[in-house]
Amino acid sequence: MRFNLLLIAAGSLALLISCNSSKQKPAVSTSTEKEITVTAAAFNADTAFAFVKKQAAFGPRVPNSPQHKECAKWLETTMRKYTKDVVVQSFQMKTYNGITLNLKNIIGIFNPDAKDRILLCSHWDSRPYADNDPDVSKHRTPVDGVNDGASGIGILLEAARQLSIKAPAVGVDLILLDGEDYGAPQDEKNSGTEDDWALGSQYWSKNPHKAGYTAKFGILLDMVGAENATFRLEASSMYYAPDIMNKVWRVAASIGYSSYFLAENSNGVTDDHVYINEVRKVPTIDIIQNDPSTESGFYKYWHTVNDNLAGIDKQTLRAVGETILTTVYQEK
Numbered sequence: 001m002r003f004n005l006l007l008i009a010a011g012s013l014a015l016l017i018s019c020n021s022s023k024q025k026p027a028v029s030t031s032t033e034k035e036i037t038v039t040a041a042a043f044n045a046d047t048a049f050a051f052v053k054k055q056a057a058f059g060p061r062v063p064n065s066p067q068h069k070e071c072a073k074w075l076e077t078t079m080r081k082y083t084k085d086v087v088v089q090s091f092q093m094k095t096y097n098g099i100t101l102n103l104k105n106i107i108g109i110f111n112p113d114a115k116d117r118i119l120l121c122s123h124w125d126s127r128p129y130a131d132n133d134p135d136v137s138k139h140r141t142p143v144d145g146v147n148d149g150a151s152g153i154g155i156l157l158e159a160a161r162q163l164s165i166k167a168p169a170v171g172v173d174l175i176l177l178d179g180e181d182y183g184a185p186q187d188e189k190n191s192g193t194e195d196d197w198a199l200g201s202q203y204w205s206k207n208p209h210k211a212g213y214t215a216k217f218g219i220l221l222d223m224v225g226a227e228n229a230t231f232r233l234e235a236s237s238m239y240y241a242p243d244i245m246n247k248v249w250r251v252a253a254s255i256g257y258s259s260y261f262l263a264e265n266s267n268g269v270t271d272d273h274v275y276i277n278e279v280r281k282v283p284t285i286d287i288i289q290n291d292p293s294t295e296s297g298f299y300k301y302w303h304t305v306n307d308n309l310a311g312i313d314k315q316t317l318r319a320v321g322e323t324i325l326t327t328v329y330q331e332k
Helices: 045-057 068-084 148-166 201-206 235-240 244-252 271-282 314-330
Strands: 086-094 100-110 116-125 171-177 217-222 229-233 261-266 284-288
Touching: 045 148, 045 314, 068 086, 068 100, 068 148, 068 171, 086 314, 100 201, 116 148, 116 201, 116 271, 148 171, 148 217, 148 314, 171 201, 171 314, 201 271, 217 244, 217 271, 217 314, 229 235, 229 284, 235 244, 235 261, 235 271, 235 284, 235 314, 244 261, 244 284, 244 314, 271 284, 271 314
Parallel strands: 116 171, 116 217, 217 284, 229 261
Antiparallel strands: 086 100, 100 171
């Protein structure tokens, strides 16, 4: 993913590209909310970490590589352990430089007959370029993408395991999206467009696994496993789905994770949720690490060769996993 560059301005509030500040939704307000007691849903951070570790063991999961192909097989096999309703979308998309990628979205469906549905998603591919690495000589080196990709998938696979144990009252669709991170390198000026990113969500949004698919809301996970990570109110999410953002942040606070989920605005990003909102019209938010102390505004090892397993923290996986599962199980 990348920042919407038009949104980055020192001291500015987060705005959605093409939208002005008058459309900015307010941050979460808790002043008028009644005190609620919520029991966190079961979530095993050790299992989620094991799923992250397994992905890391494949190496960079760059589309068209042997590692990508093997990881896809493992993801499908793992998802089928928890639900018999699995759809694999195999498709091709072209990159900014004309390469044809062979991609797969892997979809696990829970409670398939339920009309009311929730969408949970994350991307499983990793970036072919470490173009944010301080060492310029590594800018064309593929990255492991352990926080940026594998962490969200690890949480979703553990969510799938929990959903197989305790059925939700609503339908839940887990989508493991491919081809999110193949945009042009940042040092190739004027190369490519925003639509060169998030290829899997673009495809799925136009070709959902079920004709006419819709959901009450969606939650996207991206960079959700680093130690002491913080998640702010991403601007595109607040534009498209402020009520869902507020709901999730309130759940996080109610189960003790307000130190992770901060009620502060942040810049918008070009990520999978943009196309799900724009094309499929499912109100979808992005839980994504925001770090104002870094130049990128993202995880400190974003798009570098150091985005590896050493950066993953089980407590962060637990905070995010318990928050999304608690949100799901609260839906009736």
